[in-house]
Amino acid sequence: MTQLHAVNLHDYAALAQERLAPEAWAYLAGGAGDEATLADNAAAWAALKLLPRVLRPLHPGHTQVELLGRTWAHPIGLAPVAAHGLFHPEAEAGTVLAAAAQGAACALSSQGSTPWAELVALVKDEPGRGPLWAQGYWQGSLTRTLALFEQAAKAGMEAIVFTVDAPVHGARDRERRAGFVLPAELSKANAVLGSHPPLPAFEAPPLCAGLLVHAPTWAELQALIAASPLPVIVKGLLHPDDAMQARDLGAAAGWVSNHGGRTLDTVLPTAAALPAIRAAVGPAWPLIVDGGIRRGTDVLKALALGASAAFIGRPAVQALAVEGARGVAHAIRLLRDEFEIALALCGCATPAQLHPGLIHKA
Amino acid sequence: MTQLHAVNLHDYAALAQERLAPEAWAYLAGGAGDEATLADNAAAWAALKLLPRVLRPLHPGHTQVELLGRTWAHPIGLAPVAAHGLFHPEAEAGTVLAAAAQGAACALSSQGSTPWAELVALVKDEPGRGPLWAQGYWQGSLTRTLALFEQAAKAGMEAIVFTVDAPVHGARDRERRAGFVLPAELSKANAVLGSHPPLPAFEAPPLCAGLLVHAPTWAELQALIAASPLPVIVKGLLHPDDAMQARDLGAAAGWVSNHGGRTLDTVLPTAAALPAIRAAVGPAWPLIVDGGIRRGTDVLKALALGASAAFIGRPAVQALAVEGARGVAHAIRLLRDEFEIALALCGCATPAQLHPGLIHKA
Amino acid sequence: MTQLHAVNLHDYAALAQERLAPEAWAYLAGGAGDEATLADNAAAWAALKLLPRVLRPLHPGHTQVELLGRTWAHPIGLAPVAAHGLFHPEAEAGTVLAAAAQGAACALSSQGSTPWAELVALVKDEPGRGPLWAQGYWQGSLTRTLALFEQAAKAGMEAIVFTVDAPVHGARDRERRAGFVLPAELSKANAVLGSHPPLPAFEAPPLCAGLLVHAPTWAELQALIAASPLPVIVKGLLHPDDAMQARDLGAAAGWVSNHGGRTLDTVLPTAAALPAIRAAVGPAWPLIVDGGIRRGTDVLKALALGASAAFIGRPAVQALAVEGARGVAHAIRLLRDEFEIALALCGCATPAQLHPGLIHKA
Amino acid sequence: MTQLHAVNLHDYAALAQERLAPEAWAYLAGGAGDEATLADNAAAWAALKLLPRVLRPLHPGHTQVELLGRTWAHPIGLAPVAAHGLFHPEAEAGTVLAAAAQGAACALSSQGSTPWAELVALVKDEPGRGPLWAQGYWQGSLTRTLALFEQAAKAGMEAIVFTVDAPVHGARDRERRAGFVLPAELSKANAVLGSHPPLPAFEAPPLCAGLLVHAPTWAELQALIAASPLPVIVKGLLHPDDAMQARDLGAAAGWVSNHGGRTLDTVLPTAAALPAIRAAVGPAWPLIVDGGIRRGTDVLKALALGASAAFIGRPAVQALAVEGARGVAHAIRLLRDEFEIALALCGCATPAQLHPGLIHKA
Structure with a gap:
């Protein structure tokens, strides 16, 4: 139990910072460079x-x-974050149980602390649970990447989230100053067989060092979609043309994201990128958005501007750090209630009634 | 007597914070969410x-x-605030006496600490007093709502202020953190007979819980206006189309308001909403505005942009908390004098001479 | 001697605050209302x-x-400020001597601590001195006002600065909180015979109290210009139409000013008002500007945007408070040198080469 | 060795401030006036x-x-800064060795602590080194100026950087308050024979004092380019017309700069000036840019907006102050790696693929 009773997601951030070791906090809370995008993401929704x-x-x-052939209790989901075991002993199990209890979608990182199969087994038969997705990166070859995602399909995942905005690690100064290194034992639960070249780290510059030989291109995405055992959601879109290309290649959905400000700094905030992307891809193609969603009004604005669902990353893990599954469930509940109230106060009975006219044009 | 001599409304806020218990202060001063609208309201006038x-x-x-068939000494009024008894033993009696002494309009909440009839009786025969209005919410049915407003008419009120922007409570984190609950004995002075379902609280989400069955729609407003014993002023308008609809249904006036930033956060400030609403409804229909009015220049700008009168909420109650009726009268006097000086310094002999050209177009 | 060696006008402000009694500082440094215009004036030039x-x-x-039939050594002048005796024993004598030594124009308030005749006598024969102007308000009648300005002419003043933007006092909260009252013995050196109703103070609202019977209008200005023994400069213009009207009535020059943010708050800063006024009155009519001029680059920008000269108010009096005439001379010298350097660094050999193209259009 | 391990250029600034005497820090870190341009330069890239x-x-x-007939390992260079000996005993030798080791271009001030010939000799035969340039001012006559630049050619420099934006010193208040004077023995290594009138200091205003007789004009630039033993890069361009004129006179390249905010304050930041200049001069003429480059994303944005290379001034000298050549090499490496990562994360394999479409149009 915490002394401060959390009444919003900000509270969970403050409580998590108190409880976590500085290095873990630096990894969780930090962003790339001067963390301008980290701040801009949240500020752009609020503005x-x-x-x-x-x-x-x-x-x-x-x-x-x-959404994606299924009814969601609400349009809020949990974005993939690596290594939940760093933050609480319940690790991804706590997160996935909480998401299921609150009917939230849950995207689980391939770099997790717990195998996907174990996590899906925990909640597969929960009647009100939301969709379960497996998130991963290109593994250097189509064979290896398919091996990873077949593992996800076998575990019972419903879709693949394929992240395309991090061919190299960003320069996260806060982590580097804290001397943080992601512990292998907490992030390899879904590693495919054989030793894969890790994402090139900052100290080994990617272009000269030739590591980008392994970075995927549109051709690899096309092959992956064709061969994937599950629908593929392309995560990391900011430009309308890239979103259209992903749609045309058969991706099941697009995910507007700047990786939570963790790869490249001073990037366009997702709230600013979303409207042009929705306009480009047309009304039918599902669009997920993340980055700075902290309030029910943020969820509402995301949907009003064309998102099909809005996902949170750091806040759920911060709640996990504070109280495990109980904290995550409470955090989702708070956001969901805020969204519901905002919906009513905007004069909308359902999310389908949301529209861009609810946002003032300055 | 206070040690700091208040020379403007900000001073009364500072003095009230010193004097009130933290929970009462949280209830009075707080707003919804991150209190962005609370800050924006005042900043928008100043800008x-x-x-x-x-x-x-x-x-x-x-x-x-x-205005509304009557001469007002000046265009400043007091917006409805619940439960004045929380803040000073003189409660609404102090407020209404001060307003009458200063010729200010006074809108009294149905959730007050003192029955309307008692309050009207105190000042009814005061020669220079301003108009007296009764404010209330939909009571779940037309019969019950009319019962409330007939009570107002019988008490001697001159108009009804019908609030439409709060079908559910907003999420006021500051109140919730302070553990504040509005005491029934200080807010039920005008309750109608029978037990009415209270406004749904945050912990019971409105849509799923079905409580919004009782929220009014345009049809209910139309019926209310038709049957009301008094002219109806519709409070809580931000969109020009809603204002036109209220006018067309026969409302006596519109009230541009975002509930002082207490229901939904990150809403358009009233200073930004007012010009489009005046343009939509035409020059004749009276428009009240509130939200962030703290200076005589704010009152002047409101009228220049099309408001018929400008109302203050928190500042009057803060002055009540500091010195009872004497504080409220002084606060109105300060604002009125500031307005008068601003009028002269803008080159206008009367409020009727105010016009949009006095505001610089950036 | 001061411990901190002043290298710019900001330093003189800081040093003056240390030396002056709080009430005198409040009077000198304060502005109307929340002092938004006070801050905006300086920020607008810097921006x-x-x-x-x-x-x-x-x-x-x-x-x-x-300018006005005379060569000025540089386009910097001292704006009128009342009662220099409040700030340093040398009072206006210190100011006028310093201005003369630095070739700066000097406008002396009718509410000074030292008679105009004494001040003019001190510097009349100084070869490099700048113009000497007498500033005053409407005195309730043409006769009385002419009496004041004939006194100025007799003293040897070269022009009249007639202030039109303060028919009533502004609400200067800082002064009122400090309990400041302008001492009669320090501000009546040029008072005309007979007791004149003082400018209405805040506690006596102007419109209702009828004091504005004495406020001048365009008709009075016209009569004053016609009968004035000296050229009349109209001070307090912010609207292009008012500037054109003053020009058409025969005023020798216009003075773009918001009274240093001391009368009405949240007014357009003078840097923002100047270009439209210059465009309206055409290239020939002289325009003085004041308000927030603190740097040589501010002077340069004022001239680039159409001002004929730029005046400082508070900074000179702050320098007087610090070191008397020596401080004022040094302050003018600093600003003049900054202007000269800025002129060269903008690629201009003379002020006449300044033009709006030197200011970036955002 | 430092206690704080520097992970970005900001860290070197903080560490340098700890190590340097206050006067040297004031000289290195300060800017003109209120240092608005100093702050704007960096903020404009970040925005x-x-x-x-x-x-x-x-x-x-x-x-x-x-660029300029040569392959650079990367588009990052070191801008000229006077008197490195003030900051570290290795002085310019440390800087030039570090630049060579990192393949960075290096522009060396004529006001250095070490003769150019010595510096070039140190690195001339380093295979991976970047270009070496000599920077200087007009020396009062063409003969004297050519003497300076022939000295550079003889030393083995590859180009001349001719600075045109400082015909007079700016008013650097921070330096003046710290009582800083550039020591002759640390800044005269390349002085031409005979005593040249130094740049006029602030205390001796330039226009009146007639010192600007010696300031160069376009005619002098033309003569200099015609007679120069080396290609001439014109440094200090902010206006498109000036850039076109420099190009038309045969300058080898233009350098968009506001002298790091050290001469004139409240100047357009270079990030804002660059696009119009590139548009004016066409795609072929090389353009260097400096001012506020602190991150790899800044370098990337500079090139996306039309710069051929981006140079840093203060950061390299700050790194020199912290750890001599080792610090400078590390600082360049950090920036180069950040740039390389940003390039990959923007989807570009080479700098030539950068284009304005990577910058969001607000």
Whole structure:
């Protein structure tokens, strides 16, 4: 139990910082460079001004969305974060149980502390649970990458989240100053057989060192989608043209993300990137968004601007650090309630009624 | 008597914070979410730059406005706030006496600590007093809502302020952290007979819980206006289309408000919403505005941009907390004098001479 | 002698604050309301970005300007400030001697501590001195106002600065909190015979109290210009239409000013008002500007945007407070040198070469 | 060795401030006036938002650029700074060795602590070194200026950097307050024979004192280019017309600079000046840029907006102050690695692929 009763996601961040070792906190909370994008992501949602409507029928209302062939209880999900074992002994098990209990979508990193199969088994039969997705990177070859994702399919995952915005590690000064190195024993639960060249670290510059030979291109994405045992969601889109290309290659959905400001700094915040991407890909193709979502009003704005769902990364792991599964469930509940209230206060009975006109054009 | 002599409304806020218990202060001063709208409301008025005129005739001058069939000594009023008894033993009696002494309009909450009839009786025959209005919410049915407002009419109120922007409570984190609950004995003075379902609290999400069955729609507003014993002022308008609809349904006036930033956060500040609403409803329909009015220049700008009158919420109650009726009267006087000086310094002899050209277009 | 050697005008402000009694500092440094205009005035000059030119001929160069029938050594002057005796025993004598030594224009308030005649006598025959102007307000009637200005003419003043932006006092909260009252014995050196109703103070609202019967209008200005023994400069212009009207009535020059942010708060800063005024009145009519001029680059920008000269108010009096005439002379010298350097670094040999293209259009 | 391990250029600034005497720090870190341009330079790069592309081929990749007839390992160089001996005993020798080891271009000030010939001799035969340039000012006559630059040619320099934005010293208040004077023995290593009038100091205003007789104009630049033994790079351009004129007179390259905010304050930041200059001069003429480059993303943005290379001034000298040549080499390495990572994360295999579309248009 915590002394400060958390009433919003900010509280969980503050409580987690108190509890975690400085290096773990640096890894969890930090971003690339001067952390401008980290701050901009959250500020960009907050800066959007709502123009709510009144006296509209709110009954019968609900927060459900239809997405990727399934009904979600609400449009909030958990973005993939590596190595939950760093933050709490319950690790990914705590996270996945909490997500299931709150009906939230859950994307689980390939660099987790717990094998996917174990995690899916924990919640597979939970009636109200949200979708379970496996997230991974290109593994140097199509064969190896498919091996990873077949592992996910076999475990019972419903989709693949394929991250394309981190062909090399970003320069995370906070981590480097704290001397943080991701412990192998907490991040290799889903590693494929054989030794894969790790993502090139900052000290070994990628271009000259030739490590980028292994970085994937659109051709590799196309092959991956064709051969994948599961629908592929392409994560890390900021440019409308890239989103259109992913859609045209058959990706099941796009994920607007700047990797939470952890790879490249001074990047366009996702709230600013989303509208042009929605306009480019048309109304039908599902779009996930993450980056700076901290309030129910942020979720609402994301959907009003064209997102199909909004995902949180750091906040859920911060809640895990504070109270394990109980903290994560509470954090999702807080955000979900805030979203529901915001929906009603904007005059919308359901998420489907959200539209860009609810955001004031400055 | 206070040690710091208040020379403006900010001083009353500082003095009230010193005097009130932390929970009462959290309830009075707080807003929804991160309190962005609370701050934006005041900042938006301050950010408007005046372009004053010189050497214009200022005599004979006055601050009177004609509004809703009556002459007001000046265009400043007190917005409804619940449970004045929380802040000072004089409660709403102190407020209403001060308003009457200063000729200010006074809108009294249905969730007050003192019955409307008692309050009206105190000042009904005061020659220079301003209008007295009763504010309330939808009571779950037309019958119950009319019962509340007939009570207001019987008490001698002159108009009804019907609040439409809070079908559910907002998430006020500051209150929740302070563990504040509005005491029933200080907020039920005007409760109608029978037990009414209270506004759904944050912990019971409105849409799923079905409580919004009771939220009013435009149809209910229309019926209410048709049957109301008093003119109805619709409070909580931010969108021009909603304002036009309220006007077309026969509302006596519109009230541009975001509930002082207490329901939904990151909403458009009222100073930014007002011009488009005035443009939409035309010059004749009266428009009240509140939200962040702290200076005489704010009142002047509100009128220049199309408001018929400008109301303050928290500042009057803060002055009540500091010195009861005497504080409230002084606070109104300060604001009124600031307005009068600003009027003269802008080259206007009367409020009717105010116009949008006095605000610099950036 | 001071311990901190002042190298710019900011230093004189800091040093003056250390030396002055809090009430005198509040009077000198304070502004109206929340002092937003006070801050905006300086910030608006700083925010203008220079686009300097290189390799242009700088020889022969100088800082002289031709203005109101006279060559000025440089375009910097001292704006009128009341009661210099409050700040240093040398009072206006110190100021006027310093201005003369530095060739700066000097406008002396009618509410000074020293009679105009004494001040003019001190420097009249100084060969390099700048122009000497007498500043005053409407005195309730044309006769009384002319009496004041004939006194100025007799003393040897060269022009009248007629202030039109303060028909009533502004609400200066800092002064009121400090309990400051302008001492009559330090501000009546030029008072005309007979007891004149003082400017209405804040506690006596102007419109209702009828004091504005005495506020001047365009008709009074016209009569004053017609009868004035000296050229009349109209001070307090912010709107282009008002500037054009003053020019058309025969004023010798206009003075773009918001009274240093001391009367009305949240007014357009003078840097923002100047370009439209210059565009409206055409290139020939002289325009003085004050408000927030603290750096040589501010003087340069003022001239580039159409001002004929730039005046400082508080900084000179702050330097007086620190070291009397010696401080004022040094302050003018610092600003003049900064201006000269800025002129050369912008690629201009003389002030006449300054033009709006030196300011970047954002 | 330092206690804080520097992981970025900001760290070197902090460490240098700890180690340097206050006067040397004031000289190195300070800027003109209120140091607004100093801050704006860095902020302007950071404010540009990247819009990276994904899944593009990154192999084979490199950071090389072709510039002024030579292949550079990367587009980062060291801008000229006077008197390195003030900051570390290794002085310019440390700097030039570090630059050579890291393949960085190095521009060496004529006001250095070590003769050019000695410096060139140290690294001339280093295979991977970058270009070596000599920087200087007009020396009062063409003969004297050519004498200086012939000295550079004889030493083995490859180009002349001719600085045109400082015909007079700026007003650097921080230096003046610290009482700093550039020691002759540390800044005269390349002085030409005979005593030359030094640049006019602040206390001797340039225009009136007639010292600007010696400031060069376009005619002098033309003569210098015609007679120069080496290609001439014109440093200090902010206006597109000046850049075109330099190009048309035969300058080998232009250098967009505001002298690091050290001469004139509130100048346009170089990041804002660069695009219009590139548009004006066309794609072929090489453009160097400096001012506020602190991150690899800054280098990337500079090239995306049309720069051919990006130079750092203070950061390299700060690293020199901390650890001599070793610090400088590490600082260049950090920036180079950041640039390489940013290049890959923007989807570009080489600097030649950078283009304005990578910067979001707000």
